[in-house]
Amino acid sequence: MNYHEWQRDAKDSDQPNNGRVTTMVVRDRGYSRGPEILQVHETWLPADVVQSADFAF
Structure with missing residues (x-):
């Protein structure tokens, strides 16, 4: 199984928006x-x- 995981405003990450x-x-x-x-x-x-992601999900 393979999937993409996107995080917006992640609190415990160096980059708050990441994937x-x-x-x-x-x-x-x-x-x-x-x-x-x-x-x-x-x-x-x-x-x-x-x-380049819009994080509109």
């Missing part, structure tokens, strides 16, 4: 047990990408 790409490896353990997260990796988006 990152998160990749997760998930294993399906069946309906009764739910998914199992095996690995998570986050990478900050470059400053020029974040600065």
